[in-house]
Amino acid sequence: MMRAEGKATRSANRSSPWKSSYVAYGLLLGSLLVLLYLMVSTQFSYSQKALLDPAAIDSAGTIPAKHRRSHPGQATVDDASRGMEEFSRDEEEEEKAKAHTEPSTPRRQEKQDESEQQWAGRNSIEEQLGNEMKSDNWEAKSQDKNEEAAESKEFGGGTDDYNNVANAKPICDTSFGKYDICELAGDARAQGGPGATVTLVSPRAPPKEWQIKPYSRKYLDGLKAVTVRSVPNPGDAPQCTTQLNIPAMVIELGGLTGNYWHDFTDVLVPLFIGARRFNGEVQLLVVNLLPFWVDRYKRIFGQISRHDIVDFENDDGAVRCYPHVVVGYGSRKEFTIDPSLDETGGDYTMLDFTRFLRHAYSLPRDRPIKLGDVRPPGGRRRRPRMIILERTNSRKILNLPEVVAAAEAAGFKVTVAGRPKASYDEFTREMNSFDVMVGVHGAGLTNCVYLPTGAVFLQIVPYGRLEEIARTDFGDPARDMGLRYIEYSVAAEESSLMGVFGKEHPMIKDPAAIHLSGWGNVAEWYLGKQDVRINVERFRPSLLRALEHLQ
Structure with a gap:
């Protein structure tokens, strides 16, 4: 027993050091x-x-x-x-x-x-503008970029990204039924002659060709077309013989040019719309040039362009190169400017056009007389000046002396004028001296452009439901010029057609039916074969309204 216990004790003593080392490890x-x-x-x-x-x-x-x-x-x-x-x-x-x-x-x-x-550099302009919105000068930056983008799209199509050519504005806009307009910016080459062409060289513009009649009413017969092209390579265009660092405009003087109202409506107003933005630094390339007609309005042309006019049809052998060429011109409304529709490049209005004319002809009066403000030394009030335009063909005032007497009795100093005998320059100065202009609907009323702003324009409208035509041709434009517009509609009893047809004839009884029958009857009778005899008692309130406008 003692031996066994000692053996066990020795075994335990032998294993204890190993266990201790394991724990330490x-x-x-x-x-x-x-x-x-x-x-x-x-x-x-x-x-x-x-x-x-x-x-x-x-x-x-x-x-x-x-x-x-x-x-x-x-x-x-x-x-x-x-x-x-x-x-x-x-x-x-x-x-x-x-x-x-x-x-x-x-x-x-x-x-x-x-x-x-x-x-x-990797992202689009839209993303860059979105990032710049966080900066203080984002508005100025975005305005500059928008103007640059608009200019590149307007003048020749596209941006510097060649992949966006399909989204660019076309060089020629032929979508409007009245006239076409083309804008070529960059390397634009104008080659005159019978087959006149204007070519834009630009890798951004895909090859294309248009036939453009550069007049404000492209639907008229007898107009001549100019070929407008875009090509990607200089070798595909005629080589320049003359290089000018100014814009050019290609226009036509055919159509209805020669009728006084159409002179302004079809040519002079549209020319102002298209060229005024260049401030005289533009050259006119004219198809169907009429030298005598240009000479009549030489002061207006001199303000539009300080450069020689080119007879484009007879400019054989010359290739004139410009940084910018406009082909065509027009206005969306008759005898006026609508800045919301007409791209003038400067938000010009008809009021700006009349100021432009006064400057061109050095006309002295910007405003009409204001009654009560000016009294001569004797104390007697100065009478406002009235001009009554006399027609010699159709739409004559048959009792003109009675009308003059009624106007003088109302307080006006009256002058009756027919076709001007003086030079056109002198005639414009005479027109500018009047405070009131009176006349039967017709081309002579175009002289309202020379009246001072705020003057009175009294239009006598012949019988036959012509009020809408009268307002479109003169009424709305007069208001756009800053004139005080009054309209006097002739009654059936004041029309010479009453004696021709009698009051039961459709021409008198039913003018609407005459209009539905076609423009021919309207033009022949209501405009071509009608005179008027004004009822001065019925007319007197219109004269008094004219005086009120000058108070």
Whole structure:
């Protein structure tokens, strides 16, 4: 028994040192694992703090070594990991991607700016404008860019992005039924002669061709067409013989030119619309040039262009090259300008046109007389001046002396004028001297353009439901000129047609039916074969209204 107990005691004594060493090894290994865990955790928390805390980023724009994190998949146990002195390339790209959430330092801001410049080069104008909206001067920047984009689209089509050519505004707009208009900007070459052509050389414009009648009413017979082309290569266009650094306009003087009202409605007003923006620095290339007609309005043409007019049809052998050529002209409404419809390039109105005429002819009066303001030394009030336009063919005032007497009795100083006998320049000055103009509907009323702004325009409308025509041709334009417009409609009893047809004839009883029968009867009878005998008692309220407008 004693022997067995001693054996057991010896065995226990022998195994005790081994057990102690196992425990020590285990404790040591556990301590190392805990230390490793703490170091890894500390390193990870520091690197996260460096990404979020501005104080963790040093002045050079880098994260200090104690805050850096390693490349994914590489463990950091202790300071022996300092071989990672810089971020890896993948981490730098990741940091750039997060730049918009991180505070900017000079170095990082520089990299961010470089990245934005590269981005701007890759993205569309719309995205760039959206990014610039955050800046204080976005409105000015966007205005400049919008103007540049509008100019490039308006004058020849497209932007610098060749892929957007399909979305560009066409060189020629033929969508409007009254007239066509073409804008060629860049390398524009005009070759005269019987087969006149205007060619735009531009890689942005696909090859195309138009036949354009450069007149304000393209539907009229007898007009001559000009060929407008776009080509991508200079070799496909005629070679320049003359190079001018001014714009040009191609227009035609055929059609209804020669009728006084059509002179202004079809040519002079549309020419103002198309050319005024150039402020005289434009050359006119004219198809169907009428030298005597141009000479009549030479002062107007002299204000439109300071350069010689080119007879485009007879300009054989010359190829005139310009940075900008306009082919065609027109106005959307009759005898007036609508800035919302007519692209004037300067938001010009009919009021601007009449000021332009007064400047061209050096007319002295901008305003009519204002009653009560001016009294001569004797104390007697000066009478406003009235001109009554006398017609010698149709639509004559048969009792003109009675009308004159009624106007004088109302307080006007009256002058009756037929066709001007003086030069046209002198006639414009005479027209400008009047405060009131009276006349039966007809081309002579076109002289209202020379009246001072605020003067009175009294239109006598012949019988036959012609009020709409009268307002379209003169009433609306007169208001647009700043004139005080009055309309007097002739009654059936005042028309000479009553004696021709009698009151039961459709010509008198049913003018609407005459209009439905066709324009021929309207033009022949109501306009071509009618005179008027004004009932002065019925007319007197119109005269008094004219006086009221001058108070």
